[in-house]
Amino acid sequence: MSEPRFRSDAGSELDFEHIVRDNIAWMLAVAQRILNDRAIAEDAVQLAFTKIHRSLDGFEGRSSLKTWMHRFVVNEALMLLRKQKRKNEQPIDPLLPIFDDNGCRVDDPLIVSETSEDQLQSRQVRDLLNEKIDALPDQYRIVLVLRDIEGMSTSEVAEALDLSEANVKVRLHRARAALKKLLEPMMRGGAL
Amino acid sequence: MNKSPRSLKRRMHGVMFRFPGMITCNEFEDFILAYLEDELPPVKKRVFELHLRVCRSCRLYLAAYERTLAATKASREDYNELEASVPEDLIAAILAANKG
Numbered sequence: 001m002s003e004p005r006f007r008s009d010a011g012s013e014l015d016f017e018h019i020v021r022d023n024i025a026w027m028l029a030v031a032q033r034i035l036n037d038r039a040i041a042e043d044a045v046q047l048a049f050t051k052i053h054r055s056l057d058g059f060e061g062r063s064s065l066k067t068w069m070h071r072f073v074v075n076e077a078l079m080l081l082r083k084q085k086r087k088n089e090q091p092i093d094p095l096l097p098i099f100d101d102n103g104c105r106v107d108d109p110l111i112v113s114e115t116s117e118d119q120l121q122s123r124q125v126r127d128l129l130n131e132k133i134d135a136l137p138d139q140y141r142i143v144l145v146l147r148d149i150e151g152m153s154t155s156e157v158a159e160a161l162d163l164s165e166a167n168v169k170v171r172l173h174r175a176r177a178a179l180k181k182l183l184e185p186m187m188r189g190g191a192l
Numbered sequence: 193m194n195k196s197p198r199s200l201k202r203r204m205h206g207v208m209f210r211f212p213g214m215i216t217c218n219e220f221e222d223f224i225l226a227y228l229e230d231e232l233p234p235v236k237k238r239v240f241e242l243h244l245r246v247c248r249s250c251r252l253y254l255a256a257y258e259r260t261l262a263a264t265k266a267s268r269e270d271y272n273e274l275e276a277s278v279p280e281d282l283i284a285a286i287l288a289a290n291k292g
Contacts, residue, residue, distance in 0.1 A: 016287070016290060017287055020283055020286050020287060021283065024278050024282070024283060024286075025277075025278050028277075028278060042279075042282055045282070045286075046282070046285060046286055046289065049286045049289075049290060050286075050289060050290055053290040097221060097253070099216070099217055099218040099221075100199075100202055100206070101206075102202060102203060102205070102206020102207075102209070102216065103206065103209060103216025103217055103218035103219065104202040104203075104205050104206050104209070104216065104217050104218075104249070105217035105218075105221075105247075105249040105250060105253060106202070107249070107253065109248070109249060109252045110252055110253075110256045111252060111255075112252075112255050112256050112259045115259065117266065120262060120263050120266040120267075121266045121267075125263065125267075126266075126267045129263055129264065129267045130267065133264070133267075144264065148261065148264045148265055149264060149265070149267060149268050150268075169225055169226075172225065173224060173225040176225075176257060176260060176261060176264075177221075177257065179260050179264065180256050180257050180259075180260040183260055183263070184256070187256060187259060192259065192263055
C-alpha cells in the first residue's frame with residue numbers, strides 16, 4: 001500500500017514525512033503550552049499525527065492544512081490535560097478586581113508607560129509572561145491560551161472544552177484580569 | 193470611619209454612577225470583554241464610554257488590561273526558533289507508528 005499523499009496549502013502534493021517535518025515544531029509548541037509538560041506534549045503530538053494520518057483522505061481543503069492540523073493537536077493535548085492530576089491550584093478570586101459597596105473600583109491605580117512591539121516580544125518579557133500564565137488556574141489558563149495565544153474563536157474554544165460560549169467569555173475575562181494583576185509589578189517597573 | 197480623600201472621591205463617584213445612563217465600575221468591568229470585541233449594542237457602548245470618560249480608575253485599569261492582552265498575543269512562540277529542538281527520535285517514532 002502506498003503512502004497517502006495530499007495537497008498542501010501551496011497546492012503541491014506532500015507525503016506524510018514531509019507533513020510531519022514541516023509541522024511538528026509548532027504542534028509541539030501548542031501542546032506544550034496547553035500541557036506545561038514537554039514529555040506529555042510529545043505524547044499529544046504523536047497521538048495527533050496518528051489521527052491526522054488516519055484522516056488524511058478526509059481533508060477537503062475547506063480550511064488551511066495548518067488550521068485543520070491545529071484542531072487535532074489541541075484536542076489531543078486537552079484530552080491528556082483532563083487525565084492529568086490537578087495541581088494544587090490557587091483560587092482566582094484574590095487576583096480579580098475589588099469594588100466597594102458603591103460599586104467603585106478600589107485597586108491601586110496603575111499607569112502603564114509606552115511600550116514598543118519589540119519590547120513586548122523580547123525573550124525576557126515572553127519568559128516572564130509565560131511564567132505568569134502558567135500560574136493561572138488551569139480552567140482559566142486554558143481558555144486564555146486557546147483564545148488569546150492560539151487565536152481560536154470563542155465558539156471553537158467552547159466546542160473544544162465543552163463549555164457554553166458565555167462561560168468561555170467569563171473565564172477569558174477573569175483570566176485576563178488575573179494575569180493583569182500578576183503582571184502589575186512588571187508594568188509598574190516599566191518592563192511591560 | 194474611613195474619610196481619606198480617595199474614599200471620599202469613591203463615595204462621590206458612587207452617587208454619580210447611580211445617575212440615569214451611568215454605570216458603576218463593577219458594571220463597567222462586566223462590559224470590558226464585549227467592548228473590546230466590539231460586541232456591545234450602541235446604547236451600552238455609549239454608557240460604557242461615558243463611564244470611561246468620567247472614571248480615571250477605570251481608564252487606567254482598561255489601559256493595563258489592554259497592555260496585558262497585547263503582551264499575551266505577542267507571546268506566541270516563534271516556531272522557527274523551536275525547530276532545532278524537535279528530537280529526531282520523536283519524528284522517527286511518529287513515522288514508524290504510521291507506516292503504510
